[in-house]
Each structure stands twice: as structure tokens, then as C-alpha cells.
Amino acid sequence: MRLTDFLSPETIKVPLEGASKVEVLRELVELTCQGEEEQFRDAVLKTVMEREGLMSSGIGQGIALPHGFWTSETPFAGSLGIAAQPIGFDSIDGKPVEIVFLLVCDDENTNTKLKALARISRLLHRKGFRKGLATSTSAEEAMQVIVEEEAQHRI
Amino acid sequence: MKLVLIVLNHTEYLEDLLTAFLEIGVSGSTVIDSVGMGRILSHDVPIFAGLRSTFPGTSPVNKTILTVIPDELVDDVLTVIEDVCGTFEESGTGLVFVLPVDTVRGIGTGLS
Numbered sequence: 001m002r003l004t005d006f007l008s009p010e011t012i013k014v015p016l017e018g019a020s021k022v023e024v025l026r027e028l029v030e031l032t033c034q035g036e037e038e039q040f041r042d043a044v045l046k047t048v049m050e051r052e053g054l055m056s057s058g059i060g061q062g063i064a065l066p067h068g069f070w071t072s073e074t075p076f077a078g079s080l081g082i083a084a085q086p087i088g089f090d091s092i093d094g095k096p097v098e099i100v101f102l103l104v105c106d107d108e109n110t111n112t113k114l115k116a117l118a119r120i121s122r123l124l125h126r127k128g129f130r131k132g133l134a135t136s137t138s139a140e141e142a143m144q145v146i147v148e149e150e151a152q153h154r155i
Numbered sequence: 156m157k158l159v160l161i162v163l164n165h166t167e168y169l170e171d172l173l174t175a176f177l178e179i180g181v182s183g184s185t186v187i188d189s190v191g192m193g194r195i196l197s198h199d200v201p202i203f204a205g206l207r208s209t210f211p212g213t214s215p216v217n218k219t220i221l222t223v224i225p226d227e228l229v230d231d232v233l234t235v236i237e238d239v240c241g242t243f244e245e246s247g248t249g250l251v252f253v254l255p256v257d258t259v260r261g262i263g264t265g266l267s
Contacts, residue, residue, distance in 0.1 A: 001178065114177065115177065115178050115179075115180070118174045118175070118177040118178040119178045121174055122171055122174040122175055122178060125170075125171055153238055154234050154238055155175075155178075155179060155231055155234050155235050155238065
């Protein structure tokens, strides 16, 4: 799985407008659930917040990978937001986050979500990739950073 | 089915390697703390002490990773191993080999 399989400039927001964890998560849920009704988005946000309640998805180094569930014709989707100012996220390293990937899937596709989480977390180990995303000034620029990073990997 | 065995001297790649496995659908593997022959001989056998340069790339410990995978995943597994760890051509990097497996019990259906 490649990030370009499920991300596009339409599902990337730079910069995020929210100033808190909840605001940012709501923003990304709305980006991921474009065209859906408010009730649907609220239900997705609820699953994301429930997951955050178990343990923060802030994995350190300014990155958060929140994820949740939905019931949708689209089995799996994701979005990316880059914060203008670091946001408190209760991360494991105690530091605020700048890069937030949100992943959502239905009950049948948790493996797909797991593979996506693995790919994101592996690529984000590369300092240059993190820096490229964090300093992006537009969705198109962030997408280009992703395309260039993935071009360096055969899989 | 195939058994892929990796002796990884650069253990700093372990986390990325296992993450990459998950990414391509390898749902399980076993990781064993291991030590190479060169390390034991050059450190523990007195007559070979001082001959450490004879065993290039000798690392204090390495990791041995075993995973049983379907045949169709072998190419992807070898590709991600090289992407993450390099080509293993440099002495002391480690070792990778693939063996046929006749029968398996005890592994789940894995990721699809």
C-alpha cells in the first residue's frame, strides 16, 4: 500500500485551522468524510475520540496517527493535516504534534488500516520526510513531498 | 510456503523491518537474540583474541528473524528487506536466505 493510493491534495489540509486536539480531529474527520452528513461525521469522530481515550495516538516526534471506524461504501480512507502551530496531543514523548494522519475504515478492513499505519510510521522514521511534510505550505506541496518520498521505495 | 531467515547485524533496522513486513502483509515473525561465530571466537576463545580484524563487521549481538510466508510474498519480502537494510553485499551486514517448507502448523491465516 502506498500513501498515494488514498491521499490526494483534496484530502490534505495545510495548515490546519484547529488549535486543539479535538478541533484538529474534527477538521480531519470533515476532510475525510466530505459529502457526508453531520450525523455521519459525528459518529466517525466519536470512534476516533474513543480510540484516543484508550491511549493517545501521538507517537512522538511531532506525529499523530489517529484512527477510527465508519460504515461506508468506501471501506478505507485517510487524510493528512499539517498544523501551523504545534498542537498538544498527549503524545507519548509529551511534545506537541505538527503532522496528523487520520485513518478510517469499516469493520471488515482493519487489516488495510493496519498496513497503512505501518507504512506511515515507517516512512515517518525518515527525518527528511518529516521535515518536508512539516514545512509544507500547501496541500499540493505536501502531496509532492509524499510522492517524492515514495519514489525512493520499491514497495 | 517458504521460510525466510534473516540474520540482522544492524539491529537498528529491526523496527523498520518488522513494520515493513506488516505493511506488505506478513502477519507474524519470530525474532531471536543471536550472536555470530566471529564474535564468540574473537571474544571468548583466548587463542583468537587479538584477531578481531579477522572477523569484519562483528557486532556484539545480532537478531535472527524467522518468518513463514506464502510463496507469492517472497519477492515482496526480499524487496523490503533490501529497501530497509541494504543489499547485504557488504561483509558484516548479515544474511538472508529462503527455504521451502513442506508442512506448517501453528500459523494463522495472516493479513490478506
